[in-house]
Amino acid sequence: MEVNIEARRILAVSISKLYASRTQRGGLRLHRSLLLSLVMRSARDIYHSSRESEVLSGAQSAPEEPMDTSSSPGEQTRLPEPQPEPQPVLNSTETAPGEPDNTEDGCDSEIIEDKENLSPAKQSRKRRGKASAAPDFLPSKRARLEPGEERYEVPLGSCRAGESLTTLSLNRVIPAF
Amino acid sequence: MEEESDTRKINNSFLRDHNYATEADIISTVEFNSSGELLATGDKGGRVVVFQREQESKSQPQRRGEYNVYSTFQSHEPEFDYLKSLEIEEKINKIKWLPQQNAAYFLLSTNDKTVKLWKISERDKRPEGYNLKDEDGRIRDPSTITTLRVPVLQPMDLMVEATARRVFSNAHTYHINSISVNSDLQTFISTDDLRINLWNLEITDRSFNIVDIKPANMEELTEVITSAEFHPQECNTFAYSSSKGSIRLCDMRQNCKIHGTQNHFEEPEDPSTRSFFSEIISSISDVKFSHSGRYLMTRDYLTVKVWDLQMENKPLETYQVHDYLRGKLCSLYENDCIFDKFECVWNGSDSVIMTGSYNNFFRMFDRNTKRDVTLEASRENSKPRAILKPRKVCVGGKRRKDEISVDSLDFSKKILHTTWHPHENIIAVAATNNLYIFQDKVN
Numbered sequence: 001m002e003v004n005i006e007a008r009r010i011l012a013v014s015i016s017k018l019y020a021s022r023t024q025r026g027g028l029r030l031h032r033s034l035l036l037s038l039v040m041r042s043a044r045d046i047y048h049s050s051r052e053s054e055v056l057s058g059a060q061s062a063p064e065e066p067m068d069t070s071s072s073p074g075e076q077t078r079l080p081e082p083q084p085e086p087q088p089v090l091n092s093t094e095t096a097p098g099e100p101d102n103t104e105d106g107c108d109s110e111i112i113e114d115k116e117n118l119s120p121a122k123q124s125r126k127r128r129g130k131a132s133a134a135p136d137f138l139p140s141k142r143a144r145l146e147p148g149e150e151r152y153e154v155p156l157g158s159c160r161a162g163e164s165l166t167t168l169s170l171n172r173v174i175p176a177f
Numbered sequence: 178m179e180e181e182s183d184t185r186k187i188n189n190s191f192l193r194d195h196n197y198a199t200e201a202d203i204i205s206t207v208e209f210n211s212s213g214e215l216l217a218t219g220d221k222g223g224r225v226v227v228f229q230r231e232q233e234s235k236s237q238p239q240r241r242g243e244y245n246v247y248s249t250f251q252s253h254e255p256e257f258d259y260l261k262s263l264e265i266e267e268k269i270n271k272i273k274w275l276p277q278q279n280a281a282y283f284l285l286s287t288n289d290k291t292v293k294l295w296k297i298s299e300r301d302k303r304p305e306g307y308n309l310k311d312e313d314g315r316i317r318d319p320s321t322i323t324t325l326r327v328p329v330l331q332p333m334d335l336m337v338e339a340t341a342r343r344v345f346s347n348a349h350t351y352h353i354n355s356i357s358v359n360s361d362l363q364t365f366i367s368t369d370d371l372r373i374n375l376w377n378l379e380i381t382d383r384s385f386n387i388v389d390i391k392p393a394n395m396e397e398l399t400e401v402i403t404s405a406e407f408h409p410q411e412c413n414t415f416a417y418s419s420s421k422g423s424i425r426l427c428d429m430r431q432n433c434k435i436h437g438t439q440n441h442f443e444e445p446e447d448p449s450t451r452s453f454f455s456e457i458i459s460s461i462s463d464v465k466f467s468h469s470g471r472y473l474m475t476r477d478y479l480t481v482k483v484w485d486l487q488m489e490n491k492p493l494e495t496y497q498v499h500d501y502l503r504g505k506l507c508s509l510y511e512n513d514c515i516f517d518k519f520e521c522v523w524n525g526s527d528s529v530i531m532t533g534s535y536n537n538f539f540r541m542f543d544r545n546t547k548r549d550v551t552l553e554a555s556r557e558n559s560k561p562r563a564i565l566k567p568r569k570v571c572v573g574g575k576r577r578k579d580e581i582s583v584d585s586l587d588f589s590k591k592i593l594h595t596t597w598h599p600h601e602n603i604i605a606v607a608a609t610n611n612l613y614i615f616q617d618k619v620n
Contacts, residue, residue, distance in 0.1 A: 006507070010453055013511055026289060027263035030351050030370040031401045031420055031460075032516060038456045039510070046453070 004054075007047035014040045204607035206594055210274035210282065213598040216244055216605055217284055218612055219269025223253040225286055225339075227297060228614075244614055248297050250339035253288040265290050271356050273365070275378075283342075285365060289352040292367050294343035294378065300336045304328040348374050348384045355404045361412040368405040373417060375429075387433050388417060403518075404464045411470065418475055422446075422459035426473075426486065442473070442489045444482075454506040454515060462518035467527040468599075474530055476521040479503060481532050483544065496542045496549065499534045501572045501583045514588050525600045533592025536581065537608045538568060554592060554606045554613040564618060 014036050021028055021036075201222025208217050216228040229247035256265040266289055275283040281298040306328045310316050351369035358365045366387070367374050373388035388405075392398055401420045408414035413429045423443035427433040446455065458478035465474045472493070473484040479500055482492035498519075502509060509515040514535070521532040533539045534551070542549045551568045559565055571580035594607040602617035 007453075010507070010510070017513075025264055026266040026268075026352070027258075027261070030398075031354075031403065034398060034401055034420060035457045035460065035516065039453055042453050042456075 004047060004050045007043040007050065010043040011040055011047065014043065199610075202610040204594060204610060204612060205268050205270060206272050207596045207605045207607050207612065208272045208274060208284075209596050209598050209605065210284075211276045211599055213600055213603065215247065215274070215282060216596070216614070217272045217274065217286075218605075218607065219252065219272050219286055220610075221266075221268040223251055223255070223267030223269060223288065225250055225252045225269060225272065225284075225295070227282075227284075227339075241616060248337040248339050250295070252286045252293060252295065252341075253291065256290070258290075270353060273356050273358050275358055276362060278362075285356055285358065287353050287356050287367065290346065290349055292345040292353070292356055292365075292376075293341050294345075295339050296342045297337060297339045300338060301333060302330040303333040305331045343378065343381050345376055345381050345384070348376075354402070355406070357405060357407045357415065359407045359412050360410055364412075366405055366407065366415060368402055368417065370401040373402065373405050373415075387429060388427065389434055403461050406464055406466055409466050409468060409470045416464055416466065416473060418461035418464040420460040421456070422461055422477060424461065424464060424473060424475060424484065440486075440489055442484050442492075444491045450503075452506060454510055457510070457515050458506065463520040465521055465523060467523050468525060469527055472527065474521050474523060476519050476532055478515060478517075478519075481521050481530060481542065483530070494544065496530070496540075498532055498540055499570070501570055502535075505583070509588070512588060514591070517591055517593060519591075519593050520595060522595050522597045524597050524602070531595055531597060531604065533595055533606070535588050535591050536586040537590040537592060538570075539592045539595060539606055552615075554608045554611075554615075555590075556611075565615065 018033070018036055018040075021032060199222075201220060201224075203221045204218050205221055206217075206219040209215070210217070214230050216230075218226050218228075220226075225248075226246060227248040228244035230242045230244050233242045252269055253267040255267045257263070258265055268288055269286050270289065271285075271287050273285045275285070275294075277283075281296050284295050284297070286293055286295060305312065306326050308317075308322060308326060308328075309319075345367065349367065349369045349372070351371055353367050353369050355368045356365060357368075363379075364375055364377055367376065367384075371389065371391040372386055374384040375387050376384045388402070390400065390402060399421070403418050403420055405415060405417035408416070414426065415429070416424055416426045418424050421443075423441060426440035426442070428438075431438045433439060446459065461475045461477050463474075463476040466472070467474065467483075471486060473486060475482050475484065475492075476498075479498060479502060481496045481498055483494040483496075485493045506515060519533050521530060523530055528545055529541055529543050531539060531541045537554045538551050539554060540549060540551050551570070552565045553559070553568050566579075569577075569580045570586070571577065571582050576582050590608060592606055592608055596605050598604070604615050606613045606615065
């Protein structure tokens, strides 16, 4: 879905802008950071809702749990709530569209799907650490982890900015004074 | 000798053609004073340059009061905030003149953190005939002094001095975006992203916080203040604009910090134009009262709106500045242009409004005739004293000969800062590091 790709791209661009603004002369600009976080939030919401509609169009399952769209700039992004019943039809719908970056798409959704399809008991609700295998346009400096967070290595080549961004937390966008 | 001048010519043409402008020279604000006699510009390097209009002379009627450099001074220097390990930029964000009350001129200039009051005064006489020092300033040998004399004021070459009379600092945690002098000429406000402070021009160690929109939890922040201005006549009234596209009109006789006591101007969003970037493009970058005090003008990324102070639910007039950019918001986001903060300005009679755009274009809208024009500030396309030719951006389909297509617009050439003479049709337009002054055609 084009909206999906667009949303991912915008998320990627926004993250890089956010990183760049840290080194800007004059310090972090509150207004700019706020606007960036608003764009990221819309992109993230549209990304998730477009993926939801893809899921809904294929499966005949129960309606999705409502997305956490009321989050503020400082909140963590969350993965979609785990589905109560497994959706075996998902794989085929995801890989159906014949787009150039289909394999990447399918790969991404596979990884996310697996999380979705885990039974609630097994589903790890632990927030993933900031992506350490960062895409090459981001600075190589690793983000500091919150206590309790873990780093996870993403296999090279299979993961693009979009996937790691869904697990990226949006906190600390606005510096708290 | 000849070689020297040749080298200089080659260097000058090389520099001009390749436009090696240092970043410090980028003009960051322009402002006429209340009589229009002076024009001040501030730049990224913290300097202020003041131009003065030359007296119109009968012998040269075609030189209709041109503006020449009157004074240049370094207003702000880069500073370092040691507690936060942050550099404080010296860029001048705003300059506001005080109306003239005596022979000297006063202006307020501000960077991100500190406001300064500058006095610009002329000195054309100098005392001569000191007893203890000679004319060069060297101390005279006391044994050579045999008589007593009184120094006498003698004429000298005009010297213009700028001195910092007040420094208003340490009142803003966030970056100052605007300052505004009250019509009472005793107070002014300085505005940052979350707070507005009221100062007395005489008192630098104290200010009053009159607006504070900082939420208890910064993670709940949804809105920042983008600009504020005092009403031109009512000294108790001021307005501030927000990043959400709304304006609040505040009365200082009431508690402005409490929501609900203010007039709230906001137009509901058109759901059909919703996009990823709706919030960014609705953020107001400038707010200006009309000279009459009856209207407010706001500038957001794509439009200029005129509001009637009596009508809060929608603007009186909306003008499209460059609607052809609506389809390009994504690329403008990537190249950061979508964050550009354009200013807007009224003419003296409030009949025409002006604002800048890209490709060194600026736009004027006549509120009465509803006609608009796009002009360009560029040396290549207009010679001095030539009449500016209206420009047109071709939106789609066939491009006519003189039109420019949207894709060939130069987004690095933006006109963010413009100002209009308070009474006459003279405008000053800042195009990156160049200042253009345009006047009405002489008959």
